[in-house]
Amino acid sequence: MIILVGYVSIEGQSKKIAETVAAQIEKGGDRAILFNVVTGAEYGVDHPQAVILCAPIHAGRYPAPFVDFVERERDWLKSVPSAFVSVSLFIRSEFAEEREEAMHFPDALMAQTGWTPGMVHHAAGALRYTEYDFFKRWMAKRLAEREGAPTDVKQIHEFTDWAALATFTKDFVAAAKA
DSSP: OEEEEEEOOSSSHHHHHHHHHHHHHHHTTOEEEEEEGGGOOOOOSSOOSEEEEEEEOBTTBOOHHHHHHHHHTHHHHHHSOEEEEEEOGGGGOSSHHHHHHHHHHHHHHHHHHOOOOSEEEEEOOEEEGGGSOHHHHHHHHHHHHHHTOOOOTTSEEEOOOHHHHHHHHHHHHHHHHO
């Protein structure tokens, strides 16, 4: 099976998640086409038989190029088995209302685009303090303090549950083949 793994990444964690998904698909014996939807390039000579899309939430929205891609490819996305990985730090919040909000981020995307993936996975992102400019690092640290998250600005702190992502990917591939 040929599976498109499309992504948009702002700080790099969504790309890392997409790369991990693609590697797991390949390890299982299927073909993965890793595709950054921001490039706007065609995504392969062969027609993918399934798709997993990955995108981060920033300021309560998915990146515009990602939404544009989903709207443009809506008919194709509806015609093949599809899944979505929503990447957000809110999903690991200590506050139940923030976790609940994160669970519903994909709903707005689906309402706007008309695409309803067969499976949705919520992955926690990362705090990439070492890659932020002064202001962003300062803001991220203040928010992290409020959340009880790590505040060591000399490190990158990943919160993605890689085992859960692997299970999700395996389950999606099995369902797509059924």
